[in-house]
Amino acid sequence: MTEQRPAPRKPVPSPNIETQFYWDKVQEGELWLQRCQDCDKPYFYPRFFCPRCLGTNVEWFKASGRGRLHTYVINHRPPPAFEAEAPYALAVVELEEGVRMMTNIHGIANTPENLVLEMPLRVVFEELNPGGGVKVPYWVPT
Amino acid sequence: MSVRYKVAVVGAAETTELGRIPNMSSLMLAADAAMNAIKDCGIDKNQIDAVLSTHNPVLLAHYLGIKTPRYVDGTSVGGTSFVLHLRHAAAALAAGYCNYALITMGESGVSRADAIGLRPGAAVPRFGGGFGGGGNDLGSQFEAPYGPSGPTTLFGMGVLRYMKETGLTHEQLASVAVAQRRWSNKVPRAMMRDLITIEDVLDSRMICYPLHLLECCLVTDGGGALILTTAERVRDFPTKPVYILGTGESVETPLVSQMEDMTRCQGFQVASRKAFEEAQITQKDVDHMMVYDAFAHLPIYALEDCGFVKRGEAGAFIEEGRTSPGGELPLNTNGGGLSYTHSGMYGMYLQQEAIRQMRGTAAHQVPNAKVSFAQGVGGMFGAMGSVVFTNEPPH
Numbered sequence: 001m002t003e004q005r006p007a008p009r010k011p012v013p014s015p016n017i018e019t020q021f022y023w024d025k026v027q028e029g030e031l032w033l034q035r036c037q038d039c040d041k042p043y044f045y046p047r048f049f050c051p052r053c054l055g056t057n058v059e060w061f062k063a064s065g066r067g068r069l070h071t072y073v074i075n076h077r078p079p080p081a082f083e084a085e086a087p088y089a090l091a092v093v094e095l096e097e098g099v100r101m102m103t104n105i106h107g108i109a110n111t112p113e114n115l116v117l118e119m120p121l122r123v124v125f126e127e128l129n130p131g132g133g134v135k136v137p138y139w140v141p142t
Numbered sequence: 143m144s145v146r147y148k149v150a151v152v153g154a155a156e157t158t159e160l161g162r163i164p165n166m167s168s169l170m171l172a173a174d175a176a177m178n179a180i181k182d183c184g185i186d187k188n189q190i191d192a193v194l195s196t197h198n199p200v201l202l203a204h205y206l207g208i209k210t211p212r213y214v215d216g217t218s219v220g221g222t223s224f225v226l227h228l229r230h231a232a233a234a235l236a237a238g239y240c241n242y243a244l245i246t247m248g249e250s251g252v253s254r255a256d257a258i259g260l261r262p263g264a265a266v267p268r269f270g271g272g273f274g275g276g277g278n279d280l281g282s283q284f285e286a287p288y289g290p291s292g293p294t295t296l297f298g299m300g301v302l303r304y305m306k307e308t309g310l311t312h313e314q315l316a317s318v319a320v321a322q323r324r325w326s327n328k329v330p331r332a333m334m335r336d337l338i339t340i341e342d343v344l345d346s347r348m349i350c351y352p353l354h355l356l357e358c359c360l361v362t363d364g365g366g367a368l369i370l371t372t373a374e375r376v377r378d379f380p381t382k383p384v385y386i387l388g389t390g391e392s393v394e395t396p397l398v399s400q401m402e403d404m405t406r407c408q409g410f411q412v413a414s415r416k417a418f419e420e421a422q423i424t425q426k427d428v429d430h431m432m433v434y435d436a437f438a439h440l441p442i443y444a445l446e447d448c449g450f451v452k453r454g455e456a457g458a459f460i461e462e463g464r465t466s467p468g469g470e471l472p473l474n475t476n477g478g479g480l481s482y483t484h485s486g487m488y489g490m491y492l493q494q495e496a497i498r499q500m501r502g503t504a505a506h507q508v509p510n511a512k513v514s515f516a517q518g519v520g521g522m523f524g525a526m527g528s529v530v531f532t533n534e535p536p537h
Contacts (some may be wrong), residue, residue, distance in 0.1 A: 015283070021234060045283075071301075071303035076351070079290075085289070100399060102285045112351060
């Protein structure tokens with residue numbers, strides 16, 4: 001009897017106590033960050049305190065969704081679930097608010113010619129696995 | 143407190159074989175390396191009273207029959223862990239917590255022999271994992287959904303940014319692999335020995351732009367071990383003592399995307415500065431250098447962040463042959479992770495080569511080298527360890 005192997009799925013993020021709000025907002029199509037009200041500085045990834053001053057006077061706020069391409073690589077040896085898209089860029093976007101996050105660049109062929117550092121980007125929210133329900137933030141050229 | 147000239151490496155050896163060793167698990171390789179280091183210096187195994195490894199020291203000490211050691215350290219911060227072990231062992235020896243320290247590592251990096259016999263579906267022990275834990279697995283939430291394939295795709299994340307800011311060319315990046323092959327060309331145990339050109343590197347398969355195949359490290363099995371003791375005990379051993387002049391360590395980020403500056407390694411800066419201060423030397427006093435080169439950009443970062451050249455100069459420095467045989471700063475003289483071997487955690491091998499150079503027993507020996515500096519890195523700019531060795535006896 002041969003075992004039926006399901007198609008490989010991209011790894012779905014599993015939120016924890018500290019990151020649940022971030023991921024809940026992503027599912028609603030919004031990107032929320034945290035900011036320390038004493039330092040007046042945003043930070044990423046989510047923590048219940050400010051990593052600069054360890055103060056807990058922190059708040060969530062909705063990010064502008066604008067950023068710039070900070071750096072990237074183009075992966076030619078994808079994990080199984082990403083094969084259809086390869087080669088694709090793993091990129092770091094610097095948000096207008098100053099924090100950076102890893103992402104993929106959608107809406108444009110991922111070539112060194114197309115992907116110019118500092119190009120302006122905006123956030124979009126798409127399903128990680130088609131029909132899988134769970135969305136993650138991606139970035140597209142403006 | 144300083145460990146300068148208080149501690150020396152008296153035993154050093156790699157596993158009997160390097161490359162593909164499909165019949166040995168990581169733990170077996172760690173034991174093979176330990177046996178070779180014990181043989182190297184002739185120590186009675188029962189004298190060893192400190193065990194340091196990325197393997198759990200409870201398991202490792204019992205496995206090796208080392209009964210109730212007085213000092214253990216299981217620091218596991220990626221490939222540079224063994225440089226941190228050396229630093230921690232030196233401090234413990236200098237403090238009198240122990241007299242003879244064994245640091246050993248083994249890794250079935252390509253054969254994955256640790257998985258043999260596991261029931262289907264069981265978690266396979268992996269090297270080079272992330273720094274998750276405590277209910278906060280950052281990598282799986284903030285990087286994995288975007289399709290990285292391990293270090294090959296994450297470690298070079300800052301290279302294009304570095305190129306934009308400094309003008310580093312693809313040819314200069316490729317020249318790192320070319321220069322190191324000039325060293326491994328005369329190293330019989332090196333996996334890759336044929337001389338290569340910049341064109342060969344740039345024509346090799348694209349693995350993860352801008353890194354080509356020949357700019358990525360090998361994947362092998364292997365291991366190594368070190369035995370350290372206090373300076374007053376070195377005369378009990380037949381080997382040429384290699385003294386520790388200075389050490390440093392730091393950690394920087396669990397996620398490469400969260401590096402504060404993706405074109406600099408601040409951990410290299412902190413750890414190396416500490417090592418040079420303790421050693422009471424400057425970069426000009428260094429005759430031989432080892433840098434953890436999982437990928438070709440790491441020697442470039444390290445040359446700059448450890449203060450050997452100014453910002454933006456490292457690419458030209460390597461391309462001009464100044465780290466090649468005959469150059470002023472011999473670098474990665476075994477061929478490095480790119481050409482010698484890389485079982486996943488290379489930090490042990492870079493110390494082994496530094497010690498061979500200090501003993502005068504390296505396959506591609508640097509004439510009259512008296513001071514060696516080694517810089518390790520773990521994870522993707524996760525952890526850093528630095529050490530300065532010398533073969534000159536204390537004055």
